[in-house]
Every structure is written in C-alpha cells, then in structure tokens.
Amino acid sequence: MSESNFIDYIKIFLRSGKGGSGSKHLLRNRSTAKGGPDGGDGGRGGHIILKGNKQLWTLIHLKYRKHIYAGNGENGSGNNKKGADGGDMIIEVPLGTVAKDSENDEQLMEITEHDEAKILVYGGKGGLGNTHFKSPVRQTPRYAQKGEEGKEGWFILELKILADVGLVGFPNAGKSTLLSKLSAAKPKIADYEFTTMVPNLGIVRFKEYNSFVMADIPGIIEGAHEGRGLGIRFLRHIERNSVLLFIVPADSSDINDEYRILVKELEQYNPELLDKKRILAISKSDLLDEELMKEIKKDSPKIPFIFISSFTKSGLEKLKEIIWGELNATPS
DSSP: OOGGGOOOEEEEEEEOOOOOOOOOOBOOOSSOSSOOBOOOOOOOOOOEEEEEOTTOOOSGGGTTOOEEEOOOOOOOBTTTBOOOOOOOEEEEEOTTEEEEETTTOOEEEEEOSTTOEEEEEOOOOOOOOGGGGOOSSOSSOOOOOOOOOOOEEEEEEEEOOOOSEEEEOOTTSSHHHHHHHHSSOOOOOOSSTTOOOSOEEEEEEETTTEEEEEEEOOOOOTTGGGTOTTGGGTGGGGGGOSEEEEEEETTOSOHHHHHHHHHHHHHHHOGGGGGSEEEEEEEOGGGOOHHHHHHHHHTOOSSOEEEOBTTTTBTHHHHHHHHHHHHTSOOO
16 A cells, blocks of 8 residues: 555544424315324434445545535425435444544544444434324424434544554664565565555464464654654554564664663553553564674563564564464463
8 A cells, every 4th residue: 555545544524414304284185174283203314424344444535525414304294204314424434443523532432343333423313293292282283393403523533553463663673574574465665764654464374274463563763752753643553453563673773772762652652552462573683693692682671572584584483473372362
C-alpha cells in the first residue's frame, strides 16, 4: 500500500434521519361519515451505522466523503399505516476503527470484527399517530406527534491496526527487512531514516498450521510522543499489539540506552503500553563475534532476548518460537 493511500484518521460530519410525523387522520369512507382516529405512526429516521470489513486496510474511501446523511422517516397515514423508516447509512470501516466525539475526544465505540455493526448516530423516533391518543373522554383526537429531529455532529474515525506483534525501533533498525524475511510482506526498504512511512502488516507462519500477524510501525525517535519525527501519528497503532518486539541494531552506539529511550517514549505516550509483553531482538548480529555477544548479553534487559540477522537468517526461527510462546503464555 502506498503512503498516499494509507489514511488512518478522518474527521467527518454525520447526520441521522428525522423521524416521520404521526398522522391525525380520521376514518372517512362510504359507510362512515365521521369515524374515529386511524392515523398511523411516523417511520423512524435512518441510523448512521459503522460496519467492520476485513477487506479494508485504510479509511481512504472516506477521505472525500466529509458529510454523510441518513434518510428521513416518512409520515404516517390513514388506515393506521405506519410511515416507512428512513434509510440507514452503513459506513464500512477496517477492523480496529475507533469512533470518537470530535468535541471532547470521548471514545464512543470500536469495530474489531468482520461484519460487526454498531449504531453510531441514532435516527429520530417517529411520531405517534392520533390512534394512540383516543380515550373515552377524547374519542376523536385531531392531533398527532411530530417526529423527532435527527442528530448531527462532527466525529473522528481513527484506525488502530490490529496485529499480534508490533515492531518497535528507531528508523533504519532493520524492522522492515525482518518483516520481509518472516512473512510475504513487501515493505519499502532502503538505507535511510523513515523509509517506512505507513504501517505494514505481514502474516508470519509458525510450524504447520499456526500463524500470527506482525506490524512494522514507522520508526520512533526521541521526542516522538511530543510530535517529533513522525510523532504520535503512528504510536496509536502499537496500542492494539499483544506483544511488542523491540528491534535494536548491533551497530548501535549504546544498545541498552537505545532500548530505554524507546521504552520511555512509549511510556510518555501511554503508560499502559508498558503492561504489554516485550521481547528484545538485536538485529544485524552478523556484525558481532561471540565475545561481543557475551558482553551485550550480560547487560541485557530482563526480558526475552535474542540475537538475529535478517541477512543470514540466523535466529529467525528461534525468534518465532519466542514470539509464539509469549502470545500463548498464561497471563501472570
């Protein structure tokens, strides 16, 4: 997917349908000159509904649909005929989409399953026809309820990618290369910072019938939580991952310091991210000899730790084993 086609944030104006008014019709036909009330109810206004679609990976289809309206309900009529309901407006979104109120940033709902449908904006109720207001005292009421107005407002749709494992690291740490070696994903790879401008997903096969989804998140830099580099634009995608795989290259000037900076950025963005399972992989380890590996391992963080090389493919099978173990470990 090209960078221009990956849209994960949309501000959109939504309006549900107005409810139809109830009818105040009185029965009149050849045999009845002055009949009682027979006004039907008005139809409800159309809802705005979000529906999950696993075939979608971006919100780009909504980029130029800034205003979306549902249909109005029809008025009731004589012979107790109810007005037709207004047409619902179904908005298909990728799995992992969150809807928020644009005024207070309150999360209203999230869509995480295929064909899951939730009403985001309810249509106005239809008004009651005059039949409902008949009584022994008032046998021919000549009034009915008006339909309720629909609701409208600006909403935010925000995509948080659903993946089991998120790759976390500085730009040019080897995340994209690793994803390309472990899966069939074809991310853009080059020897400069911010090659990855959008998250890339890959399905990693493990043994015969097992698999998990891995996401390559654009590189983090110090100060990312304040908007530096690519800022917080992609940090939210990490919130969905069950396991965070930190990638630090063997040629880093200080591997432990680089890992601590990454952890600090996540903590300052959202402290709850530190509750996730973590794995540290030292990439480009073909540059290291046995002695250097031993020295690095002595001071390594107290989390699952492994040396890998995407170039020689060393450690990749073991890495998959570690990831699978963490994904299926019983929560402590």
